[in-house]
Each structure stands twice: as C-alpha cells, then as structure tokens.
Amino acid sequence: MEMERFCAGSRVMIVAGKGGVGKTTTTAALAVAAARTGASVLIVEVEGKSGLATCFGAPPLEYSEAELGPGVRGRTLTPDRALLEYLEDRGLRRISKRLVRSGALDIVATAVPGMKDILVLGKVKQLEQGGAADLILIDAPAAGHAVSFLMSARGLLDAVRMGPVRTQAEGVIAMLSDPARCRVLLVTLPEETPVNELIDTAYNLEDRVGVQLGPVVVNAMPADLVLAGRSVAEDAAAAGVQISAAEIRALDEAAAFRLERRALAQEQANRLADRLPLPQLRLPFVFGEIGPLEVDQLADALVDAVAALPTPGP
C-alpha cells in the first residue's frame, strides 16, 4: 500500500502500547512519513512527557500548537485545559475557573470515571471535525491505561445520564467506532511479555471499545547481519586482512549477540502474527539516541513496511 493511501484511511490515528515500547518514536516517524506525502500532520501528546519534542529536536510541547518539522505540528492536550475550554465555549467561564481552583474538578473527575479522558478525547474530536490537519496523531497514554482511556466514553454513558458531558461522550463513541474517522495503531517490542500484553489489549479494544485496529507496529527489530555462515577468521583469511585474536573474538561475539537477538525478536513477532491476525509494520532497532536523524531513518523504514502491506480491494 502507498503511504499516501495508508494515511488517508482515517483522519485520527491513536498510537498506543505499553510504556517503553517506543510509542512516541513511532508517532514521530509516522508523522514524518505522512508529511512527506504532502499531508499536514498534527501530533497530540496527552501525557505531559517530553519525549516527542526531543524526537524533533524541539522545545517541550505546549497547549498551543508549535511547528515541529516540515508539515508537522505538535501540541499537548490536558484535561484541565480541555475542560476550561469546553466550559468557556458554553458560556460557563466563571464556573470553570472555580471548578479548577477549588479542587472540585478532581472530585467530579473521581465521581465520574473517565471524565478527564473524555475531555481529552472530546477535544480530539473537535480538532478532527474542525479539520485541524489532514492527519491527527495521538500519542496515547501507556496501556492498559490505553484501554481505559478509550473505554472512558462508554463508562461515562453509564455514570452520566444527561447534560453536555454525556453528549460529548456520545460524540466520542461515534468517532472511535467509525473506521473512516479513527484507527488505533498498537506498538510493541518483539519480546515475550510485551507481545502477550499487546494481544490482550488488542482483543480488549476491539471487543469493548469497538475501535478499528490498524497494523501492529513491532518496534526495535534487530537488523540482519549477512554472514553466510563464515567465521571472522575465515573471512579475514579470504579478505586478506590481519586481525588480532582478541578483536576476532569481540567481532564474533558481537555478531553472535546481534543474530541471537534477531532470532528471538523474529520468533516473538511471528508468534504475534500467529495469535493476532493483524498485518505488522516492523521497525528496526536504532543504536543511537532518538533525534531528528533517527526519526527520519525510521520514517524510511515505515514507508517501506507500509509499501509491503497488501492494498485492500476496492
């Protein structure tokens, strides 16, 4: 499938996964890859972490949008600000200030589980409908919080029977369950526990939230090292170069480590493919600290991986 077509699938893409699997990196790479097709991209960060800005070598994101790179903008979205904005839009400015200042928001948010999440998702919906960008990428909170984050709208319908928050929840459900408007991309590492948790999350999201799952991103796959079964000593002899015994050992060990890691990662990625019938986008392990250069490389890899996806029929 072409990147352009992949990005046009839905305006909102939610990137979710367990902490430390590379959600933020994936979000950044996806944004760069999408922007290359000419699409305008808005990244929305909902956890107040600074990783995303670092990926672009930019200062920390704020509530107002900032340019992160060509065609890519970014912003944060916090429940408090989203609530203030929401109430102000409805002429309840004075009340909203008091809600936040008195700490009553915390109590209301406790009384209504998912209230904060719904405020954030409601704002996402507003951005989507206002056409804030061709593609809106959400760097979601860590799973299993991702499930409760996306479940919040349904939970809220049980708790709140009337009023604007309920209307908001209904609107959010409509967005989440419409594959033409919103998809969720799950990210994992090719390791046993993260893969198991991803499978659980995937079924939970599909069954309980009714959200459309896009391909699964398998991050940090060690790249191949083609050695044709030769040892360093054999290759050194064939290449006509002198290498010390200590260096031969170090080269052999490092190569063996990489190949072992690659085999384990493939085993896990294949197990995931067996257990979860979703196409995979495999991204390479990056040695360097993630910055703009690495994000660009990952965007290349993402474009290749998307190109290898089958194009759905008309």
Place this chain on the structure above:
Amino acid sequence: MTPTLAGLVASRHVIVCCGTGGVGKTTASAVLAIGAARAGRNAVVVTIDPAKRLADTLGLEELGNVAHEIPSSRWDPDGTALPGGRLSALMLDTRSTFDELVRTYATDAEQTGRILDNRFYRNIAGALSGTQEYMAMEKLHELHEEGGYDLIVVDTPPTRHALDFLDAPARLTRLLDNRVFRFLMMPAHSAYLRAAGVAIQTFFRTVGRVVGTEVIDDVVAFFRAFEGMEQGFRERAASVTALLADADTAFVLVTSPRRDAVDEAKFFATRLRESNLSVAALVVNRVHPTFGETEEIDALRERAEQLTELSSSETDMATRNARARLAARYENLASYASLGARERAELADAGQRIGAGAVVYVPSLAHDVVDFAALNAVGHYLAPSPGN
C-alpha cells in the same frame, strides 16, 4: 556482586522498589525477596500487576490479596540456601484492601454498607489515580504490623511519574479536607451552612448541569457516610509516612538505560530527597553487553569504512563478499560499543547525581524472567546470597 544491595536484603525491614513501567520493577522486587529468603530471612513480596507468567511462578493466580508462602523446594531446589528462610508473595488487590480499611474504621456495619454501596466510593476504590499507590502503602503497613516478616519488599504501581505513592496518603486526606465538601458534611440545620448555602448550592447546580445531578448526590452521600472516619484514615496515613521514613526502610530505584527511564529515576530521586528519604541502590536492567576492548569506537568505524571501500573496489567475488561481511561485523561491534559506552556513562552519572549507595547492572537477558531458575539467575547480578 554488590555488597550494598546484598546488605540491604540481609538487614533492612522494608524495601520499596520504584521506577517507571516496563523496566523490570516487579522482577527486581521478587528477586530481592528471594535473596532475603535464601539468606535465611522470612521475606514477603507485594507485587502489583505482575506479568501473567511471573504471577503463575509466584503462585498468585488463585491467591491474590493475602500473602501465601511458596515452598522452598520451588525457589531453592538444590537446597543451597541458608536454613530458616521463608518466601511469601501476594498480589495487591486495590479494591479489597480499601474495603478492608473501610470495615476497620467504620463505626458499625450500617456505615460500612453505606460506604461500600456508594457509587462515588466504588469509583474511588477502583479508579482514582493514587488509590493503588495508597493501598500498596496500606498493605505494607498491614504486613508490617501483623505479618511478623523480617523483610517486606514492595513493588510500586507503574504510574506516570512513578512517585505518586509518596503523595497518595496525603491525597486521600486532601480529598476529605476539601473545603467545598466540608460544607456538605455539615448537618442540614446548621446556620453556617444556610448562610454559605446559597453560593454553594448555585455552584453545585451548575456542576450538576455539566455532569448530571446524580453525580453530585453520590458525592454528597459519600462524604456524609464517611463522617467520623476521617480521623482513622488520617492517623493511618501518618503512620505509613513514618514507616517510609524509618531508618530500616530502603528505597531501590529500578530503571532501564533508556534516557526517559533514567530521567524519571533522577526526578524520582529528587522527590525522595525532598521528602528526606534517600535512594539506597539503583538497579539498571537491560544493559547492553560490551565485547572486548571497546574504547576505540572511532577506530572500529574507520576499519568498517576501509573494508567497505576495499570491498567495492574488489573484482573477485569471494574476496569482495568476505570484506563486506567483515565491514558489517566491524560496524556492528562499533555500534554496540558506542551504545554500551553511552549507557554506562549516563548511568554512572545518574548514579552519582542520585546519590545511590550502589549501582547494579543487570544485562539484557535473552528471555523474559518468568521462572525461579531465571529469577535466581538475575539474583547473581543483583544481590549475592548463599548458593546464588
């Protein structure tokens, strides 16, 4: 082998493992408890949301919120541990722990019932951020008071900022202290309430317009039902805080070499220090290995480039391929060398800033740590104990 970490396991009464999600905190907690049991102590580990296979290993599938002992044949199959050691484990169930607490402090069964049935309570007990942390500390307190254990190892929930448990006791009392709700708890005939009533009632009518009036009714009912219990909760919170500050309590920070995890660890250490608590050890999981003498990373890279050039100018296929393969190996070695050097430099720096008594490295392991053999293997890196 780090004497300091082994010393902690052998001597302290409480070890709290903290860190962000996905860094191996639960595993480290289990390993430390096993280390203590192997050293002949009676140890218990409180786990929070362990991965399923680790939970199976610790026998946590059916026995959740109550500590149960694991037969020594499972964690010491060779019989090499010091005699007298015992190992128990439990998996924290936030809801049941909170319910227990309510039963303890309620004046009668009627009050217990009113609270447990309240919708606002059910949401707090299940979902309030910070409740899990608070209940972890509550469980610690309970085990400390009643368990008779030599060592209690507590895993902490993978919260966004990994340190919410420090605030958790205060958060609940803050909720009880909230000005708005103090009014609500006053008897309806109070003259004071009538005076303040108009403004407060207008406020709540408006909140009700946003979220529905039944939400407000639930909250009011909860605070009324809670009346008379706050003092007990407050005292408990103070006693947990004192236990954390005790000289016999040690904090172990767990991290991975990833920069965001290290940053969180530094931030966490700062917060601990602000609370006059200190980090006894920093455990770094998933450190990449180094191979041979790896100081000369540039030389390795240069060699890779030379070989690539030599390869592309070579016409003989066999020689050409051999050179290309060697170049790839040099590049690979250089990559791991630079990754390893960067990780170690950053971690040593972090350890110093944190003021950790010990910095312990656990290498990136080929398989997930899900059985006792693997847990004992990690024990080799973490803390020596007889037979480990």
